[in-house]
Amino acid sequence: MRRYALGRILMVVPVVLGATLAVFVLTQLAPGDPTATLLGPNASDAARESLRRSLGLHDPLYVQYFHYLGHLLRGDLGRSIEMRAPVLTVVGDRFGSTLVLGVTAGVVAIVGGVALGMLSAVRQGTVTDRATTVVSLFLMSMPAYWLSIVLIYVFAVQFRWFPTGQMHSVTGGPTLSDLVWHLVLPATAAAVAPLTIIARVTRSALLEVASADFLLALRARGVPERRVLRHTVKNALPSIVTMCGLQFGYLLLGSALFVEIVFNWPGIGLQTYNAVASRDFPMIAGIVVVSSVVFTLINLAVDLLTAALDPRVRV
């Protein structure tokens, strides 16, 4: 296990390097002259030339990449054009809100999905199972940003049960109950699709194990059904955990971003949306770098957890 864990942790380095390389290459493709953005359109040619020199824009690309990496390692993600602040400060500030939404939705999706999948597997072939399968197929096809709009219209505009957006009420202090009240709709919108996908995978993982020979052997030996079930779950767990982790990553750095935009949730999704609208390229690039690091760490945690649960993975 220790050898596997070490190798897997070292794999983070090339993955993060690859992400920074991708961001660097794409930044080169981005339109616009950096000196024009920094000095404004009326700067003299001489001033631009000296800025280009001091920024190292005349250096070969690989030198510029290493400069970029050096800045990243010192926590310098560049300055946001729109916010006139270091990108890292803004992203760090917004990431907390994204985590609040993403982790809440993730917990709902994982707990609900695993429970639903188990129910479906235990009652394989019954009406419950078939209904779950059909409904989950429909729910997983719903775009999160569209579901958010539908939820807002029904529960915020029509029934007025929940707020239409934001993270806290304008008046009053940021209390927990106020936060929960604001969380219900966006967390639901972000959780629905991953919940149904986790339910499907849980179901098929359990059913795949359920037909295994070793369970027949256990039953033949008279092992009570409760313990047979425990063996089933234990053997299905690695693939369920893998899928839960993957879905959590996609949720946090995928569908939740769109949900944030619709609900005006002050996280990195809304920040990305605003950065796109104002062509704030350093901000977009910074957000992608930070998200890639977070995504890589989530994947690392999932792989280590799976390896701890399943000795076969460790080879």
Place this chain on the structure above:
Amino acid sequence: MSEQVLGAEVVAAAFPPREVVQGPRHGWLGRTWRRSPAGVVGAGILLFFVAVAVLAPVLSPSDPTVGSTADRLASPLTAGHILGTDGQGRDILSRLIWGSRPSLIIVGASVFVAGGIGLVVGAVAAVTGRLGRTLVTRALDVLLGLPPVMLAILVAASIGPGLRNMVIAITLVMIAPMTRIAYQSATVIKGLPYVEAAVAAGAKRRHLVAHQFVPNMLAPVLAYAASIASLMVVLGAGLSFVGLGIQPPQADWGRMINDGRLVLPVAPYVATIPGVALFLLAVGCNLLGDSLRDALDPRLRT
């Protein structure tokens, strides 16, 4: 002559054709329907949207990009505007019909390109030595380590908006997962007797890739492509939703949903109707993907 005909009759009587025993004759469609109704429904939905996209100039009742302020926010079922009009007085049905084009083009083109790349890279990696395998698996590790939505947004923001650039962005997102599936099925195929036989018969690597690997990898890759296509439909419209895709006044479902947010309290249908179309297309892809996967792997059948 007559003996031969008599012989045929005897044979036919001794071995009655199956449809005589099993009831009325079913065509290809009927057999497929009985085996997988969900798959037929999914394929039907996809064909419907393809037909709508192709026939858009004929079907569309009015110009999708021009509206009149007098007709702003007409509710559905208004005369002349079956699905109503949006905030700029444009006919929603017409925009819906034309908006099917970018969605289908993006998904179709990116599945085709990413699938093709995945098949070739996966097969080549399987027949080359250890170096090729290591290179491909390590490259996949890096690419799959990038969050897909963020990657798409970054690419689209860098190379600019528009249909062609959206195809590029979505293709780049799809290459890694498609190649992974292709490579996985190639490693399975590599251990099968017919590949061994071909190698023993002296087949060259090029022949192995083109005639042994790619044709047999096609089915699992296609099944995966259909499932992932539903995610890409949603992601593609999502790029337009964020403002990185199809630019106004061109019709696009994601764009229409975002435009409708402004008038949601007074005219909820503007944002919700294009979402229904998007949802149906995603359901079609998922149904097709599921039944293709079931046909390939009966263990997972629901």
